[in-house]
Amino acid sequence: MVNITEPNLSIPTVTRRDIERCSFSNWYPQFRSHTIRSKVLKPIPTDLLTYLRQDGLVLPPTVEEVASEDEDGNSAADDSSSGQIEGDGSDDEEAGEVPAAPDLTEVVAELRRLIGELGGAVFPKLNWSAPRDATWIASTNTLRCTTPDEILLLLKSSDCVSDDLSRPYREAAHSIVSSPIGQGANRTGATETTISADTHEPLAEADTELVLRKWSNLNPALEFRAFVVRGQLRAVSQMDLNHYPFLTADEPVLRERIHSFMQHTVIPEFPVDTYAVDLYVLSDHSRVYIVDFNPLGADSDTILVDWDDLIGEPNTADGGGNGTDDTLIHLFPANADGLRFSTGRYSQNRFPVDLNASNYQQSLDTLMRTTHP
Numbered sequence: 001m002v003n004i005t006e007p008n009l010s011i012p013t014v015t016r017r018d019i020e021r022c023s024f025s026n027w028y029p030q031f032r033s034h035t036i037r038s039k040v041l042k043p044i045p046t047d048l049l050t051y052l053r054q055d056g057l058v059l060p061p062t063v064e065e066v067a068s069e070d071e072d073g074n075s076a077a078d079d080s081s082s083g084q085i086e087g088d089g090s091d092d093e094e095a096g097e098v099p100a101a102p103d104l105t106e107v108v109a110e111l112r113r114l115i116g117e118l119g120g121a122v123f124p125k126l127n128w129s130a131p132r133d134a135t136w137i138a139s140t141n142t143l144r145c146t147t148p149d150e151i152l153l154l155l156k157s158s159d160c161v162s163d164d165l166s167r168p169y170r171e172a173a174h175s176i177v178s179s180p181i182g183q184g185a186n187r188t189g190a191t192e193t194t195i196s197a198d199t200h201e202p203l204a205e206a207d208t209e210l211v212l213r214k215w216s217n218l219n220p221a222l223e224f225r226a227f228v229v230r231g232q233l234r235a236v237s238q239m240d241l242n243h244y245p246f247l248t249a250d251e252p253v254l255r256e257r258i259h260s261f262m263q264h265t266v267i268p269e270f271p272v273d274t275y276a277v278d279l280y281v282l283s284d285h286s287r288v289y290i291v292d293f294n295p296l297g298a299d300s301d302t303i304l305v306d307w308d309d310l311i312g313e314p315n316t317a318d319g320g321g322n323g324t325d326d327t328l329i330h331l332f333p334a335n336a337d338g339l340r341f342s343t344g345r346y347s348q349n350r351f352p353v354d355l356n357a358s359n360y361q362q363s364l365d366t367l368m369r370t371t372h373p
């Protein structure tokens with residue numbers, strides 16, 4: 001355990017190594033018994049990777065065919081709704097402008113097998129990011145997937161996912177730019193030009209991973225982000241930006257559970273000095289689960305916590321912020337009426353105004369024609 005004797009007043013620098021450590025397959029084996037059951041496809045099969053990196057949003061015919069057969073016992077050719085996502089279909093005048101999708105027959109079969117092994121419903125993500133910005137395109141408006149085509153549509157529609165593939169180390173590069181030249185990870189005498197090239201470095205094919213996590217009906221009120229700076233738990237924040245009155249009453253027990261879990265299970269084992277970890281506490285408070293690890297730096301979402309609370313001098317007697325009763329959980333406060341709802345995270349990525357919710361598929365077709373003229 002590192003002990004802070006001097007306040008560290010600068011926002012931590014994220015290194016490429018920190019980012020790599022937070023990649024799902026790097027922490028999952030170690031914390032398997034403390035997190036949601038998951039399956040990892042690493043590397044992502046070449047055909048699927050090609051498909052995800054291709055421009056345009058087109059579902060390969062194989063996917064819909066297989067999915068239709070799976071659900072109805074009929075082929076997609078009999079289903080007049082198949083191919084709608086493609087917009088105008090393959091035999092109209094615009095078909096030549098849509099890039100041909102690779103054959104994903106094997107990928108689809110593998111995804112279906114994994115979905116089955118995980119109980120029939122999964123939450124998909126890549127190394128770091130889930131397609132949370134694309135839920136608007138899913139018929140359920142969630143990331144809950146029961147078929148391969150739902151997974152492919154979400155992954156293909158997400159900027160978060162495409163950033164994981166095309167600019168995975170962007171946060172490290174950003175931090176290096178804001179640091180004195182020469183202090184960044186593995187760099188000496190670097191110029192800004194050299195550094196900014198890092199932001200465009202794509203993820204090597206061998207490092208790509210598709211993660212399917214067993215779908216879990218998480219209560220957003222019981223999700224918390226814990227912040228560890230230089231090996232010390234500095235703060236815990238509620239994640240959902242809504243006020244839940246019961247959290248105020250439960251705060252002492254939640255705090256004790258989270259602090260204990262962090263001190264005994266996470267901090268001694270996770271090989272990064274400074275990070276944020278998302279946690280889920282069961283409603284009876286009996287267990288704490290890890291949802292995700294994230295690097296912690298200037299680009300991080302600290303939610304309800306100020307950077308001063310993370311990097312300023314700890315205001316505790318032992319100076320460590322390690323006890324169970326010295327770091328209150330930051331809870332979303334009630335407004336004057338005692339109740340307050342806010343817009344959720346990623347709400348800006350929900351249904352685009354161009355789409356008419358009362359006629360979703362027709363509107364989606366229209367959008368596709370617009371985006372793929």
Ligand SMILES: Nc1ncnc2c1ncn2[C@@H]1O[C@H](COP(=O)(O)OP(=O)(O)OP(=O)(O)O)[C@@H](O)[C@H]1O
Pocket residue numbers: 036123125128129130131132160213214215216217218223278291292294
């Ligand atoms: N297996 C699951 N089943 C249902 N919901 C889940 C599951 N895993 C995660 N979630 C929900 O999705 C949210 C985002 O998950 P996760 O942190 O893995 O994605 P992310 O892209 O890294 O998000 P962020 O960038 O906000 O950290 C979680 O906070 C949780 O609410």
